[in-house]
Amino acid sequence: MFILVNLKAYPCDPIEVAAAARDVAAASGVRIAVSPQAADIARVADTGVETWAQHVGPNGVGSHTGSTLAEPVADAGAAGTLINHSERRLRLADIDGAVRAAERAGLATCVCANNPAQIGAAAALGPDSVAVEPPELIGGDVSVATADPGIVEDAVAAAADVDESVEVYCGAGISSGADVETAGELGASGILLASGVAKADDPRAALEALVEPL
Numbered sequence: 001m002f003i004l005v006n007l008k009a010y011p012c013d014p015i016e017v018a019a020a021a022r023d024v025a026a027a028s029g030v031r032i033a034v035s036p037q038a039a040d041i042a043r044v045a046d047t048g049v050e051t052w053a054q055h056v057g058p059n060g061v062g063s064h065t066g067s068t069l070a071e072p073v074a075d076a077g078a079a080g081t082l083i084n085h086s087e088r089r090l091r092l093a094d095i096d097g098a099v100r101a102a103e104r105a106g107l108a109t110c111v112c113a114n115n116p117a118q119i120g121a122a123a124a125l126g127p128d129s130v131a132v133e134p135p136e137l138i139g140g141d142v143s144v145a146t147a148d149p150g151i152v153e154d155a156v157a158a159a160a161d162v163d164e165s166v167e168v169y170c171g172a173g174i175s176s177g178a179d180v181e182t183a184g185e186l187g188a189s190g191i192l193l194a195s196g197v198a199k200a201d202d203p204r205a206a207l208e209a210l211v212e213p214l
């Protein structure tokens, strides 16, 4: 399983979480990445943890004030990027453009979506992975894998119908090792989570608990 820890704009210490994720990944053999704010990508990548951007846009260099370009994100040390997160939605043409821009920069891509129908559409754009995250469960206490197991299974089927090479992740409300295990049993090959680590009193202990059953 791949575990991607999205720090969103939570007031945690990104370096503390990154160092913990690096150590827990090394000790457990589980692939763990941290996705900080764009301004923290270089510092987080310097810890040695796999680092992802939370967003890149479709633009190349030019007159695009406020853009997050894929190339500087990659140059800062990111290995991949989320695209179209529930809290950073894009228009269809811009999702496509962002996937292409990320590919040109050598970034792995994960296009987020609300439901299985959107997962099929996202998979058709040819990203490396897609992630189903029901918005109503994001930030809550109940895991998507428990609250709505069918959405994960249907997302896996929808992506496979379009392109079997696209990995399927799930997220929202995941906070325990049992949640991660259940997501895997439903066919997901990775999970996205945020509050379970970023808002934990002890992020390192939270990460250790996540990988414990794997």
Ligand SMILES: O=C(CO)COP(=O)(O)O
Pocket (backbone or CB within 6 Å): 006, 085, 133, 137, 138, 139, 140, 171, 172, 173, 174, 192, 193, 194, 195, 196
């Ligand atoms: O949006 C998410 C990850 O990208 C999920 O957030 P929570 O883990 O806080 O539900």
